[in-house]
Amino acid sequence: MIKDYFLNKIENAIKDAIAAGKLGEMKEYKAGTLNTERPKNSDFGDFAINVSSLARFARMAPPQIANAIIEFVDKEDNEYNVIGGFINFKTGEKLLKETVQEIFQKDKNFGKPENVKTEKIILEYVSANPTGPFHIGHGRWAAMGSVLANLLKFYGHDVYQEFYINDAGSQIQKLGNSLKIRIQQELGEDVDFPTDEVERKNYYPGDYLIPVAKKYLETHKGLPDDIQELCDFAKEYEEKVQRDLLEKFRVHFDNFYSELTLHKSGKVDECVQKLKNSGKIYQKDGADWFKSSDFGDDQDRVIKKADGSNTYLTADIAYHIDKLERGFDRMINIWGADHHGYVARVKASIEALGDNPDKLEILLGQLVNLVVNGNEVRMGKRKNMVTLEDLIDEVGVDATRFWMSMRNIDTTLDFDIELAKTNSDENPVFYVQYAHARACSILRNAVEEKLDTETGAKIPAPITKDELDELINSYKPETIVPTIDTAKKLILKLEEYKSMIKNSAETRQVYTICRYVQELAGEFHSFYNANRVISEDKDLMKSRLALVIAVKKVLNNALDLLAVTAPERM
């Protein structure tokens, strides 16, 4: 990366300057003291390093330090200048040429970090109850999780994507009871869900169970003897609905892990036993309590209820222990912010059982607000909800994925459904896709012969297909030279892809990919407007075509990570 190259040059110069006794009282330089930043004013340079923090070691004024350091820099063809305590760096032709060459050489692997520590990671996200369709909030976890998986894989990690099915517990009974009412209604019986608010909470009164009831009656004559049969039927049906939608949304899990199997296999009981053995369990009011407050939780938690059954937390602990036993170095979970209270207690259990709680990394995502006509619509969970499928059908997979991924996970996401579906030019995903389509269009035009509108004579293509293929397949660094001055900002933006990827993967913030891709598209549009690609000057044309190809490649790579399509035409 150019910024690391620059930092390295400066750090080496500092060491030489110290050895030469030019940095006052400074005796040694500790790596990591300085870092590169973006100059406020791009006239100063492409990158900058502020050496003010060395002042207290050297006991010299920052400008003097900067000037002392710069004497020892191996400058090659790059420009260095000092303003105050800043050393500014202007990228020379060599580095720019190498960047474009690297894009051609590495192609799909351009930007893959080198010499980084990689891990075996289990990434768990969505993990919904199989009791109904996904709502919009699930869409955010699905989009962000799948992008994060793509990103971490590209980074070099071994990533295993898992969906934890909450298919044990009372909500499945609720589901069965609700289906029973829907079936009775289908059979013409005069029954309905309770109107009493407290009673009603034992049911899912949403319409979505009506088709399930119809489906059930296709193969059954009436209600079964055992309500459990309805529970299982509805659960399997909803699971299928969820999986089909995930597929449609380009989200692929390696495994769906059923909570029920966790109970049946005895792993939950095993887990309780292990906790007991750890000595962190005590009895109170007939229940077993886990002393999680010993590990930073606010209070202790019930692990086994007075009636002998396990709590949801118990199963969750068993699940995370199981993940560790499967040999993962790191567990990353994406949870809704409404579950933040669970972080401390699950981490506490890992520590209590003698493993490192830092292996569990929980990304808490703020919720999604639906905005319709400028007004926030509260997400009623069961009534009048807009499902993820409704949203995808209205605005499309690409726009939904992009919008769901484009914000910092710490901020609530306002999803303006009208904006996303009706007003395409305000929609960033179209802006980016347009840039890609435009690049493709230029490449098409470059090899197309045209007809003169007046004479009807054929005008030969600006460049032959073979010449274009040769440009792509055996790209030479010199090719870019004729346009390198006008393309500098664009090339630097392409180069930034490398640091963006590294940063995004390490901070787990996938929205930076969305931001980057908009910025790259913007730089490309600017370049396009300022410079004519197809022209008489063949060397100039080739250099610009090479740049167009490079932009297309990087846009493609970035959009691949987002699993958003890169259209050839729009």
Added chain:
RNA sequence: GUGCUUGUAGCUCAGUUGGAUAGAGCGUUUCCCUCCGAAGGAAAAGGCCGUGCGUUCGAAUCGCAUCAAGCACGCCA
């Protein structure tokens, strides 16, 4: 009441581990197609970085307090 997250331009948001004159998109105003896609570009206007103290050479960034918004505080899952 306690904890977590957020507060930056009219709106939606960036701000890369504390640095130069706080940045983008949308909206507003003005320009740019005889020519590769104007679904684009160039430019202008627009700011008490919620508020108040503090830390230091330096704070949107760190600390404390305070105000506002969202979420969570079950032997539910």
